[in-house]
Amino acid sequence: MGKAAAPCTGSGGLVSILSAVPCLSCKPQPAAERRMNETALGKSAASVGLASDTYKGWLFKWTNYLKGYQRRWFVLSNGLLSYYRTQAEMGHTCRGTINLSTAHIDTEDSCHIVLTNGGRTYHLKASSEVERQRWVTALELAKAKAIRMMHNQSDDSGDEEPTSHSDKSELHNTLKTLSSKLDDLSTCNDLIAKHGAALQRSLNELESLKPPAESGEKIKAVNERATLFRITSNAMINACRDFLELAETHSRKWQRALQYEREQRIRLEETIEQLAKQHNSLERACRGTTVLSVNTTGVPNTSKAECARPVKGEASDEDDETEYFDAMEDAPAFITVTADPTHRRPEGNFSGTAGGNPESWNLDDSHQARHNESAARTTQFRKRRRSQIPNKPNYSLNLWSIMKNCIGKELSKIPMPVNFNEPLSMLQRLTEDLEYHELLDKAAKCENSLEQLCYVAAFSVSSYSTTVYRTAKPFNPLLGETYELDRQEEHGFRSLCEQVSHHPPAAAHHVYSKRGWVLWQEITISSKFRGKYLSIMPLGVIHLQFPSNGNHYVWRKVTSTVHNIIVGKLWIDQSGEIEIVNHKTKDKCQLKFSPYSYFSRDVPRKVTGVVTDANNKAYYALSGTWDDKIECAKVVQSQRSSTSSENRQKTVYQTLLPKLLWKKYPLPENAENMYFFSALALTLNEPEERVAPTDSRLRPDQRLMEEGRWDEANMEKQRVEEKQRGVRRRRETEASLALEEGRDYKGEHQPMWFEKREDPITGEMVHKFKGGYWEAKDKQDWKACPHIF
Template identity: 70%
Template sequence: MKGRGCWETASVRSFCSSGCLNKFKKDDSGDDEESSTSPADKSELQHTLKNLSLKLDDLSTCNDLIAKHGAALQRSLNELDSLKIPSESGEKLKVVNERATLFRITSNAMINACRDFLELAEIHSRKWQRALQYEQEQRVHLEETIEQLAKQHNSLERAFRSGPGWPANPSKSFSEGSFLTPKGEDSEEDEDTEYFDAMEDSTSFITVITETNEDRKDEGGNSTCGTVDWTTADNVSEVLDGASLVPRGSYKVKRRARIPDKPNYSLNLWSIMKNCIGRELSRIPMPVNFNEPLSMLQRLTEDLEYHHLLDKAVHCSSSVEQMCLVAAFSVSSYSTTVHRIAKPFNPMLGETFELDRLEDMGLRSLCEQVSHHPPSAAHYAFSKHGWSLWQEITIASKFRGKYISIMPLGAIHLEFQASGNHYVWRKSTSTVHNIIVGKLWIDQSGDIEIVNHKTNDRCQVKFVPYSYFSKEAARKVTGVVSDSQGKAHYVLSGSWDEQMECSKIVQSSPSSPSSDGKQKTVYQTLPAKLLWRKYPLPENAENMYYFSELALTLNEPESGVAPTDSRLRPDQRLMEEGRWDQANTEKQRLEEKQRLSRRRRLEICAPGRSCGTEEAEKESDGYVPLWFEKRLDPLTRETAYVYKGGYWESKEKQDWHMCPNIF
């Protein structure tokens, strides 16, 4: 009996430790992990509940075994106590009895706790099951409601189009994707709303205001900021004061101020893209109906629209003041995107675009498409005022079903010749929302860091993503400019579609810790100064793809440009003229011509080398850009295409014999 009891006790211990209890702990932790994301479907829900029920049965079995063997142990001890044994053995038996009594008390306590746990678990498991079932029913109901809303939306749109007073060239229809301005209308964000948390290691700040009764909320760099107050003090540097108030003088060369109105073509975006979820956007064959009559090279050139900020920055004696203007310039490039939800044309490999505006803008710019997969463009611009800018941007884009994410990859370089200040930064992520239901609208999000590699000054800029549930203003941008020692000098605030301001910091001090234990920095600042303000759109812009004054001139025919220039692209020209059917036919011809050229280059693969993979194709493509060459960037330690010269000399001689025939 003694041997049998020991074996059974060992079996119970083994079963409870390695079996039911460990499994229960494992399942419990796994259940916690799944609580944040509800089961995908009903079968998964039932499977989870079944596993929970099995583990509860295991625990109940363990409870019964402990009670059974505990009672058997007590009976054995009582039998030993009734036997006649020597006194010495009696003392030892007394000690065993005392230990057995302690074991009985502990076991009873554990058994009672297990019983209570079982009762609670059974009660709450039923509650959880009902709650999960309710959430599943609500989810199904929500999906049905969204589907009904989509059908009602299409019906209302058709009824609205056929109703009296509908203009011949509607500019704000849902199908054409007019931008929803959250300041004037309610946002139609749905369950796919994305939330971006500030980085954990960021420095939060609070700026203190005393001159105004309006409370402003501000965020800087990668941080979360609180209420902003402003104190009265002296003015900021004259270079920053009124930096955006640059007169837009008359041009010696008269540029066009309008293009043909956009035709009223009705096309269902979802019907084309529903089978392309998760694919690279550049690989999806898209009709020109979703384009605007500009190429990606021309859109890249639009970044220079507010070049006067850099012209102003040349005269800054302080590097941190210059950083403020550079930061405003980096934000200003997004102002052209607020209503521009249409897709620019993907440039042909070897396509170029020049902007020769030395007389009126004081700069020259050249872009070249240096790679097709992935689509990559190199850009170089220089100004007679003493700065140059270059970048290689690769567009990575994904269609996610209800929104499209566009991630520009690559560094932007800006150098001022007189001071030698060299700034480097990267672009933020753009997202086009409401692909399925509602009005299309675009948002910018993410954090960018601008670094002056000569002085090590830095500016942390945060693009706050808009959310229907957020109290923040739409399209908000904030930032902090710091020197090489980490001392903050300026606070930036504004929006990427309207204007940016800067405020000089005169004093900073730590605040008391908040409820979550985080400590913010309190900044006392001078009154805000305007750095940049967006130019108003031209009259009738809503019928001209919401182009700015500069954008209207980018595709204007011009003599003397290279035969690869975007202005000479036939499908783009036909689309601008409103002949979209012919433009789609021409677009297919150009794309097939480009594929044929690629196949010819791939035929020169080395013998025995497989060109079936994308990496091998890219390596053996054999294409070499005309005006840019790949070099190692000493600052970012990345290889990028940099302008090697020769274009403007060829233009002056009108010698374009080296240009490929791509159109």
């Protein structure tokens, strides 16, 4: 039996009909096959646009940025497209359903399908172009059938106002269906003209024939062409009938709906304009109220978000879908009450610090003097380094315009423009955690481990102070990229970071200070894009060790959330808990970062914490905000209480007057035009001699962006990233070749200055500093460094 050729053209619901119609240049089909196709096509032509009852098959569905496309079992039935993880789930667990009657069907390329229905979107991918076309045909036919069924069941009087969302969707889908039917008509018209011309030629040839044998063969060809012409004509007639029925049914409603939409658009524009004016007026009023509060009462200025926060019971923009990350609901809530300095605790209620009573503790009033002295010393050294960078160009930033185009695609292969970056790499941002290194210098001088833990806790909070206005993302480091910060002469420490992995991205960091502490960490960033906000979750453990007493502290970072991704001004919040553990003494500090809420009366960006010993007895209470300061108060006594409203247990700590542990440095002048960089951040990308050729300061795209040459920076960024991809592809090819030949492949990337070891505390495999960098710098021996730029 002969094989039918593919159709010359076709679209929409007509593809299923025309797919079996051969071009006239094809050879005639055998009679049996022709009769079978004629019967099938006749049935299809009689019901053009109607889908079969059920269509099933495997498709790949986009899930998220971490998992990408996943294989799912899809079932198309009665105008509904449902999907399951496996065929076995069909009887009990449906993972999702989309109604095709109001859905928009789009095709991105040869294998991708996009289904949109209101706020729900399915990004699907077929295994081949042929399979994609089958699904598109089935979806279009099922959609047309669902629309007709919906029309038959509804009251079609045309007297109702099209105010509902379903009516608007119906209008949109009807127009799309009409456009598809018009394409069908055009296709059929072309085919009829083509078949008609061929039929005419055959008839002309028939008239000129004389030999009887040849005449019989030509007559057979004429009959076959006449059959094709009749089938195509039937298809066109049916398509015309559907087109006319739809036009007659919806002609009146179209005019009313279009007029209504015009009026609604005008009213919406007027409403948005009024809201914008009211928003500006409220901002000015809030700003004026804040300044008045500072001048009259001396209360520190609060953030704009705090001024605009409504009290409980007032209207708020907070919607019902607000999510808070990592905040443990069973965390011990507590209240601190300042005690009289002459108060003596009852016997047996509290165990003071070793060698002293509750009132005598080493975090004394001289701390502020030491803090001011350290700040002055730091400022003196900073005068030797640059204090400004070129102003940020006034380019509009719309992160959503980029993020929405990344849905369903491999992000690592999409060059993100520098418009959304700041001229620092992730390695430099990691080094920026050391801005308040003097807290660790003070901690190294503490003889009491609990007091030392207070300074360590303040240091862990201080690393977030630079993020409050820093909404731009840092550059993703290239594999093998490094960054050094040598401040041994000024501040006694040396820091080195290296990008040790690219998939997943991971950076190793090591800091040594001659003032008595060592810090190391390996951080991997995991992010989840949730439409209106972006969650950034640093994965990895931070280690801090004091060699003089052997105290070893370990903690993890909290979740950062970038809000207003789609619309509005970007702002960042920190939420979750940090548990700092001294693995030598088992002392702990539990810090809680409270997520921002319009309904909360607390200070925004609030941080609270308690320092306890191995027996879980509280010694110090910490409080403050992660963007301003942290204070520490000595706990005199504590007791458990319960609230009558929720009947939840709370701990009330009676404390002495709090002492200031950490205070944020003010931002430099003109910081708003310099990416809100701190004084330290302004110096991180300053050109420096004798650094490794892989240092972030030498990255060309980052340097061009800092200089304000963003167009050149974008081109250079694409070049270096494509160079990195080329190296990765070469390694993959070599690894595949080695696997085929049965030999071990030893060409994987190996970090230059770090090596993988087992962490004795966590049991995880992490990259630790193996040494050699500073010796190579002294000798200027960089021949082993890769050429990544």
